[in-house]
Amino acid sequence: AQSVSQHNHHVILSEAASLELGCNYSYGGTVNLFWYVQYPGQHLQLLLKYFSGDPLVKGIKGFEAEFIKSKFSFNLRKPSVQWSDTAEYFCAVIPLSGGYNKLIFGAGTRLAVHP
Amino acid sequence: DGGITQSPKYLFRKEGQNVTLSCEQNLNHDAMYWYRQDPGQGLRLIYYSQIVNDFQKGDIAEGYSVSREKKESFPLTVTSAQKNPTAFYLCASSPSGQETQYFGPGTRLLVL
Numbered sequence: 001a002q003s004v005s006q007h008n009h010h011v012i013l014s015e016a017a018s019l020e021l022g023c024n025y026s027y028g029g030t031v032n033l034f035w036y037v038q039y040p041g042q043h044l045q046l047l048l049k050y051f052s053g054d055p056l057v058k059g060i061k062g063f064e065a066e067f068i069k070s071k072f073s074f075n076l077r078k079p080s081v082q083w084s085d086t087a088e089y090f091c092a093v094i095p096l097s098g099g100y101n102k103l104i105f106g107a108g109t110r111l112a113v114h115p
Numbered sequence: 116d117g118g119i120t121q122s123p124k125y126l127f128r129k130e131g132q133n134v135t136l137s138c139e140q141n142l143n144h145d146a147m148y149w150y151r152q153d154p155g156q157g158l159r160l161i162y163y164s165q166i167v168n169d170f171q172k173g174d175i176a177e178g179y180s181v182s183r184e185k186k187e188s189f190p191l192t193v194t195s196a197q198k199n200p201t202a203f204y205l206c207a208s209s210p211s212g213q214e215t216q217y218f219g220p221g222t223r224l225l226v227l
Contacts, residue, residue, distance in 0.1 A: 009155065032213060044158075044205060044218040090157060094213055100165060101213045102173075103148075105157040 002027045004093050006106035013081050014114050021076040021109050023091030032094040033074040034103070035065055039087045047089070050074065061085070086113045118142070119219035121206050126224045128193065128200060136191045136222045138206030146212050147189035151175060152203040152221075161204075164189055165212055193224060201226050 007022035025031065035047040048059025055067040065076045074091060091106040119140045128134045140147065146165050150158040160173030164183040178197025183189050189208075193200045203223050207216040 004157075034215065036218075043220040044207075046215060046217070049215055096213060100163070100171065102160060102163075103216055105150075105159075107155055107157040 002093070002095050002104055004091055004104050004106040006089075006091055006109050008109050009107065010110045010112070012112045012114065015083055016080050017113075019076070019078040019081045019085070019111070021089055021091075021111075023074045023076065023106060025072050025074070025091075025093045025095075025104075027072070027093065027095040030096045032096065032101075033065075033067055034092040034094075035059065035063070035074070035076050036090045036092060037087050038090070038108075044090070047076070081111075081113050083113050083115050085111060087111060119206060119208055119217060121204075121219040121222050123222060124220070126222055127227050128224060129227050131195045133192055133194050134224070136193070136204055136206075136224070138189045138191065138219060139187055140189075140206075140208045140219075141187060142208055142217065143186070144208035144210050144217075145186070146209045146216075147183065148207040148209075148216060149173075149179070149181065149189070149191045150205045150207065152205055158205060161191065163212075200224055 003026045005024045033050040036044050037047045038044045050057045050067045058064045088108045088110050090108045094101045122137045148163045149161040159175050162181040164170035167186050180192045205221045206219040209216040
């Protein structure tokens with residue numbers, strides 16, 4: 001079955017530290033890729049997405065992600081985190097297989113940034 | 116002001132009771148979805164609808180039912196057959212099944 005794995009369930013960082021959250025998926029064909037963020041008390045928001053083209057995509061709030069097809073990965077990065085980045089981050093994938101294409105979520109990574 | 120609205124924000128269910136969660140969108144999206152979010156498990160798909168008057172079961176449809184009589188609305192009923200209904204329920208919509216999904220604020224369901 002198709003699945004999405006997020007390597008870290010909890011990450012704790014100090015402000016100004018660099019962030020990298022891992023995401024791997026299990027599907028050999030074409031995919032659409034997403035990172036969503038859920039800030040405390042707020043609803044799920046799109047952080048960035050990749051459909052095609054440049055595999056390095058930039059999103060809101062200084063986040064970026066790199067699609068490496070050979071590694072089935074779509075890792076999220078930020079060079080310098082802020083306290084306001086404290087949130088839960090979800091990687092999600094749509095395997096494009098024809099017919100209905102389901103959005104499959106990873107289990108999420110909770111990020112806590114300390115001032 | 117376009118978006119997805121869900122109501123109520125909190126809902127309490129008694130044993131043996133059916134409850135209905137509302138989801139409305141004014142984005143003119145064809146596709147709508149219901150997910151359940153539990154701690155440490157990400158989001159799991161309950162039901163989805165690609166067009167009006169059509170819907171399909173997702174991964175965890177048992178104990179739930181939906182309708183899609185209007186493009187803007189996709190209510191979810193949690194029936195008494197759902198033995199573990201306590202969760203955070205998220206509704207989403209997208210222009211089509213392959214495109215970005217946009218999420219509502221969610222409804223937290225608690226059992227009394």
